[in-house]
Amino acid sequence: MEKKTFERPVIKKVQIGMPSKFGLKSEYAPIKEIDGIPVKNLIEQYGSPLYVISEQTIRETYTEAYKAFSTRYPKVQFAWSYKTNYLDAVCKIFHQEGSWAEVVSGFEYEKALNNGVPGNKIIFNGPYKTREDLIKAIENNSFIHIDHYDEYYLLIDLAEELNIRPKVAVRINMDTGIYPQWSRFGFNYENGEAWEIIQRILISNKLDLVGLHCHIGTYIMVPWAYANAMYKLIDLFLGVEKKYNKHLQYIDIGGGFASKNTLKGAYLPGTDTCPTFDQYADAITSVIINSSISIEHLPVLILETGRALIDDAGYLLGTIHATKRLPDGKNSLITDLGVNLLFTSFWYDHKITPAQEFGPYTEETVVYGPLCMNIDVIREYVQLPPLKKGDHFVISRIGAYNMTQWMQFITYRPNVVLIDTNKNTHIIRKAETINNFNNLEQTPEHLKKIE
Amino acid sequence: MNKKLCIAVSGLNATDNPGPGIPVARSLRESEAFSDAKIIGLAYENLEPGIYMPGIVNKTYQVPYPSVGSENLLQRIEYIHEQENIQVIIPNFDAELHAFITNEKRLNDKGIATFLPTLQQYEERHKANLPAFGKKHNVLVPKSITIASANDIHKIRKEFVYPVLIKGKFYDAYVAFNEEQALMHFNKISSKWGVPVIVQEFIRGTEVNVIALGDGKGNTYAAVPMRKLYITDKGKAWSGISIDDDKLLKLTYQIIDSTKWRGGMELELIKTNDNKYYLLEINPRIPAWVYFAVGVGQNIPETLVKLALNMPAEPFTTYNVGTMFIRYSWDLIVPMEQFQILSTTGELEKN
Amino acid sequence: MKLKPKLAISDSGFIFDPSTGESYSLNEEGLIIVQFLKEGKNEEEIKEHFLNEYDIDETTFSRSYLDFISMLKHFNLIEHE
Known part of the structure; x- marks a missing residue:
C-alpha cells in the first residue's frame, strides 16, 4: 500500500478577519x-x-514589449539596462534580440564592450562618469547623456583635447504628476534649466546634440505619467526644431515600468494592478504621434526598461x-x-x-x-x-x-x-x-x- | 419572469461600519420583481452578520479577500456559479470592485451579469483624482493633494490651512487639526490601505448625500438626497432624513449625464452656507443606507438588477420627503454549529 | 499527556473549548493526533500509526509531534497534571 504524504500537524485558533483556508x-x-x-x-x-x-521567458517578454511599441510607432529601439541584471548571458540574450546597452558606470561600460556591443550602440547614463570613462565613451562613439554642468564642461574640454565631437543627449527631470519626483538627475524642465543647457550645447557647437532623455522614476504604476513626460520632452524637441532648425535623432523615455511584484504596503497584489506593455506603449506613443512633429522627422523612441523585461x-x-x-x-x-x-x-x-x-x-x-x-x-x-x-x-x-x-x-x-x-x-x-x-x-x- | 433568479451579493457586514449587502438583499426580498429570487451571500469573514440573519440570504459562500489576487476570487466565483447558476452579482465591498470591473467580460461569458461603472469611470472618480474629475465634469471640489510618505506631511502646511481631512484610498477619513494629528492619521491609514493618502481642504458646511443609479447612457434612474442626522464615531450615518433639494438633484443628473455613470453610486457633498455644493467623494457602488431609498419609494437594487439583465425598467422621479431612517443594533442568537460549518466548509445553507 | 476533558472535536477538524469559548481548526494530521489523545493513546502508539500510514521518518515525525503538542499547550488545551 502506498503511504500518504505527511504534512506537519497544525492547529490554529479560528478568528474573524482570517481568510478562510480553502480560499x-x-x-x-x-x-x-x-x-x-x-x-x-x-x-x-x-x-x-x-x-x-528562463531564457524562454526573457525572449517572450521582450517580444511582447517590442511588439507593444513597434506596432504603434515606426522607430523603436530598446537598450538593455545593465544595472538591472548584468550577467553576461542575460545581456547577450537581450543583445541577440536587438537591444542596445544602457550603462551607468565604467564597469558596466566595460561589460558592454566585452559582450561585443559596438560603441555606437551603448548609451552612457548616470551622475558619475570619470574622465577616463568619458574618454573611452567618446573614442568609441557612444551616446553620452549629460547629467550636470560639470560633466558638460568636462566634455567640452575633452572634445577639444581629443578633437572629436562627442555625441550627447541631455538628461531631463520634471514634474510628471507622480510622487516622488526624481529631481537629482539631469536638468530641470520647469525652471528652464533644461532649455538652457540645450541652447548652450547648440550654440557652442562642440558637442553633437542628438537626443533627449528622461527617466521619471521607478515602479511607475500609472502610464499617464509617461505621457506627461513625453509632452515636456516634445516641447523641448520642437523648441530645438523651431529655433535651431535641427531635428534631434531620438527621445529616450528611460525605464521604470512596474513588474507584477507586490510592493510592501500595497493593498491589491501587483498581478492585478501592474499595467501592461500595451498600456505604457499607448500612453507614450500617442503623445508623439499626435504632436506636431512631422512624419519624416519622427525621432527614434528609445526604451531602457529593465525590471519589467527580466523580473518574471x-x-x-x-x-x-x-x-x-x-x-x-x-x-x-x-x-x-x-x-x-x-x-x-x-x-x-x-x-x-x-x-x-x-x-x-x-x-x-x-x-x-x-x-x-x-x-x-x-x-x-x-x-x-x-x-x-x-x-x-x-x-x-x-x-x-x-x-x-x-x-x-x-x-x-x-x-x-x-x-x-x-x-x-x-x-x-x-x-x-x-x-x-x-x-x-x-x-x-x-x-x-x-x- | 417565472424562472427563479439567482443573485449574489457581498458585503454582509452589518457592523458599526456596515456594508450594503444586507440592505441590498432585503430590498430585493421586498421587491415586486425578485421577491422569490435565490440570494447567495459572498462573505469574506466568518462573522459577517448577514450570514446568520434569518430571511436575508439563502446560502453563503466564503470568498478569498481581493488582496490575495483577483484570480483566486474569480475562480471561487466560478465554482459558486457551477453550484448555483448565478445570473447577477452585486459587489458591495469597495476593495473587490476593481476585480469585478476588470473581469466583467469573463463573468458575462459565463452568464453572470454585473452592473458596475466602467474602469475609466471607476478610476477617474478616485479620491486622488478628484481635482481633475471636478474640472472635467464641471463640479466644485475641495482642493486636495496626495502624499505617499510621512516625510511629506510638512507639505500640508504650505498648501493648506489646518484643519484638513486625511483620507485613505478605499476607506477612512479623519480630521487633523495640526501636523502631529496629520502624521498620526497618515500612519494609521497608510498601514491599513496603503499609499497614497489624500489630504483635502476642510470645507465648512452641511454634509449632504445622494444615492443614485445611472444606466450607463447618461440617464438617471434613481436619486434620493439625504442629510445625515447622526453620525457614528466612524463617520457612518446612524440616522438620516430625505430632503427636497432641486439644486442637488440637478447636480446629480448633471454628474450622471456627464460621466455616463453605470450602476449605483453615492455622492458625498458639502453644502456651504452660501449655497454652493462641493463634491467630496463618489462611492462607486450602492451605499449601506440603500434601504432608506426603498423606504421612500425608490427600490434601487431592483432597478439595478433589471438594468443588468436588460429587462424593461422605469426611472424613478419622486420620493417621500421628510422621512427618516434610524439604524439599530440587534443581538442575534446563533448556534455554534452554524459558525463551525461555515468555518470548516466555507459554505452555510440558511433557509 | 491528557487533553482537556470537555473539548468538542468534530470530524471536520474543528475544536470548541467550552470553558473558554475559543474555537480551533486542525489539518488532517492534527485532527488524527487530537483524536488519539482523546482516546488516551500515548506518543509511542501515535507515532506507530503515522510511521505505518504515512511516508515519514521517525525524527521528522517526532519533531513535528513535539511542535504540535507545544501548540496545544500554548492554547491551553492540555490538562495540567
Missing part, C-alpha cells in the same frame, strides 16, 4: 518545475539556494533549513536564502511557493534567511502550508536587481543557472568559493603568523 488553496498551487525541469532536480544538480533564469524570468530556489515556533505561537521558517540574495525583499512582498504538493491548510508564518542578523526577514507575515525541514520552495519574479545588488555577507553567492529554449541547463555564474576571496586578499608579512 488560499489556489493562491498556493505548488511550483514543481520551471520550464519543464523539476525544481528537485535543479537543486540536486546545482545546489540550494539557486538562481534560475528569474527564480530563486531555496530549502527549509529548520522550523521554529516563536514565543507568541507563530510559526517561523529558517531558510537558506536571505536578504543577501534577495535584496528586493526590502520593498516587495515576494511570493513564496512550495515546490511540492501540500494540503489546503495554511498557517501564519514568518520566513527568515540564514544570516545571523535580525533584519534578515524574507516575509514578515505570510500564509503558508506547514512546510518542514528539507522542503523546497520557489520565489518567483526575482530577475531584476537581485543579481546585481546581492551581498557577499558571511557566505558565498550560489550558482546561477540558465534554462535555454531547448530546456538545457547551463551554469552562467559559478557559485563562489573561498578561493575567489583569497585571490583578492593580501596579508602583510608581519601578520602571516598568529602565534
Whole structure:
C-alpha cells in the first residue's frame, strides 16, 4: 500500500478577519518545475539556494514589449539596462534580440564592450562618469547623456583635447504628476534649466546634440505619467526644431515600468494592478504621434526598461533549513536564502511557493534567511502550508536587481543557472568559493603568523 | 419572469461600519420583481452578520479577500456559479470592485451579469483624482493633494490651512487639526490601505448625500438626497432624513449625464452656507443606507438588477420627503454549529 | 499527556473549548493526533500509526509531534497534571 504524504500537524485558533483556508488553496498551487525541469532536480544538480533564469521567458517578454511599441510607432529601439541584471548571458540574450546597452558606470561600460556591443550602440547614463570613462565613451562613439554642468564642461574640454565631437543627449527631470519626483538627475524642465543647457550645447557647437532623455522614476504604476513626460520632452524637441532648425535623432523615455511584484504596503497584489506593455506603449506613443512633429522627422523612441523585461524570468530556489515556533505561537521558517540574495525583499512582498504538493491548510508564518542578523526577514507575515525541514520552495519574479545588488555577507553567492529554449541547463555564474576571496586578499608579512 | 433568479451579493457586514449587502438583499426580498429570487451571500469573514440573519440570504459562500489576487476570487466565483447558476452579482465591498470591473467580460461569458461603472469611470472618480474629475465634469471640489510618505506631511502646511481631512484610498477619513494629528492619521491609514493618502481642504458646511443609479447612457434612474442626522464615531450615518433639494438633484443628473455613470453610486457633498455644493467623494457602488431609498419609494437594487439583465425598467422621479431612517443594533442568537460549518466548509445553507 | 476533558472535536477538524469559548481548526494530521489523545493513546502508539500510514521518518515525525503538542499547550488545551 502506498503511504500518504505527511504534512506537519497544525492547529490554529479560528478568528474573524482570517481568510478562510480553502480560499488560499489556489493562491498556493505548488511550483514543481520551471520550464519543464523539476525544481528537485535543479537543486540536486546545482545546489540550494539557486538562481534560475528562463531564457524562454526573457525572449517572450521582450517580444511582447517590442511588439507593444513597434506596432504603434515606426522607430523603436530598446537598450538593455545593465544595472538591472548584468550577467553576461542575460545581456547577450537581450543583445541577440536587438537591444542596445544602457550603462551607468565604467564597469558596466566595460561589460558592454566585452559582450561585443559596438560603441555606437551603448548609451552612457548616470551622475558619475570619470574622465577616463568619458574618454573611452567618446573614442568609441557612444551616446553620452549629460547629467550636470560639470560633466558638460568636462566634455567640452575633452572634445577639444581629443578633437572629436562627442555625441550627447541631455538628461531631463520634471514634474510628471507622480510622487516622488526624481529631481537629482539631469536638468530641470520647469525652471528652464533644461532649455538652457540645450541652447548652450547648440550654440557652442562642440558637442553633437542628438537626443533627449528622461527617466521619471521607478515602479511607475500609472502610464499617464509617461505621457506627461513625453509632452515636456516634445516641447523641448520642437523648441530645438523651431529655433535651431535641427531635428534631434531620438527621445529616450528611460525605464521604470512596474513588474507584477507586490510592493510592501500595497493593498491589491501587483498581478492585478501592474499595467501592461500595451498600456505604457499607448500612453507614450500617442503623445508623439499626435504632436506636431512631422512624419519624416519622427525621432527614434528609445526604451531602457529593465525590471519589467527580466523580473518574471528569474527564480530563486531555496530549502527549509529548520522550523521554529516563536514565543507568541507563530510559526517561523529558517531558510537558506536571505536578504543577501534577495535584496528586493526590502520593498516587495515576494511570493513564496512550495515546490511540492501540500494540503489546503495554511498557517501564519514568518520566513527568515540564514544570516545571523535580525533584519534578515524574507516575509514578515505570510500564509503558508506547514512546510518542514528539507522542503523546497520557489520565489518567483526575482530577475531584476537581485543579481546585481546581492551581498557577499558571511557566505558565498550560489550558482546561477540558465534554462535555454531547448530546456538545457547551463551554469552562467559559478557559485563562489573561498578561493575567489583569497585571490583578492593580501596579508602583510608581519601578520602571516598568529602565534 | 417565472424562472427563479439567482443573485449574489457581498458585503454582509452589518457592523458599526456596515456594508450594503444586507440592505441590498432585503430590498430585493421586498421587491415586486425578485421577491422569490435565490440570494447567495459572498462573505469574506466568518462573522459577517448577514450570514446568520434569518430571511436575508439563502446560502453563503466564503470568498478569498481581493488582496490575495483577483484570480483566486474569480475562480471561487466560478465554482459558486457551477453550484448555483448565478445570473447577477452585486459587489458591495469597495476593495473587490476593481476585480469585478476588470473581469466583467469573463463573468458575462459565463452568464453572470454585473452592473458596475466602467474602469475609466471607476478610476477617474478616485479620491486622488478628484481635482481633475471636478474640472472635467464641471463640479466644485475641495482642493486636495496626495502624499505617499510621512516625510511629506510638512507639505500640508504650505498648501493648506489646518484643519484638513486625511483620507485613505478605499476607506477612512479623519480630521487633523495640526501636523502631529496629520502624521498620526497618515500612519494609521497608510498601514491599513496603503499609499497614497489624500489630504483635502476642510470645507465648512452641511454634509449632504445622494444615492443614485445611472444606466450607463447618461440617464438617471434613481436619486434620493439625504442629510445625515447622526453620525457614528466612524463617520457612518446612524440616522438620516430625505430632503427636497432641486439644486442637488440637478447636480446629480448633471454628474450622471456627464460621466455616463453605470450602476449605483453615492455622492458625498458639502453644502456651504452660501449655497454652493462641493463634491467630496463618489462611492462607486450602492451605499449601506440603500434601504432608506426603498423606504421612500425608490427600490434601487431592483432597478439595478433589471438594468443588468436588460429587462424593461422605469426611472424613478419622486420620493417621500421628510422621512427618516434610524439604524439599530440587534443581538442575534446563533448556534455554534452554524459558525463551525461555515468555518470548516466555507459554505452555510440558511433557509 | 491528557487533553482537556470537555473539548468538542468534530470530524471536520474543528475544536470548541467550552470553558473558554475559543474555537480551533486542525489539518488532517492534527485532527488524527487530537483524536488519539482523546482516546488516551500515548506518543509511542501515535507515532506507530503515522510511521505505518504515512511516508515519514521517525525524527521528522517526532519533531513535528513535539511542535504540535507545544501548540496545544500554548492554547491551553492540555490538562495540567
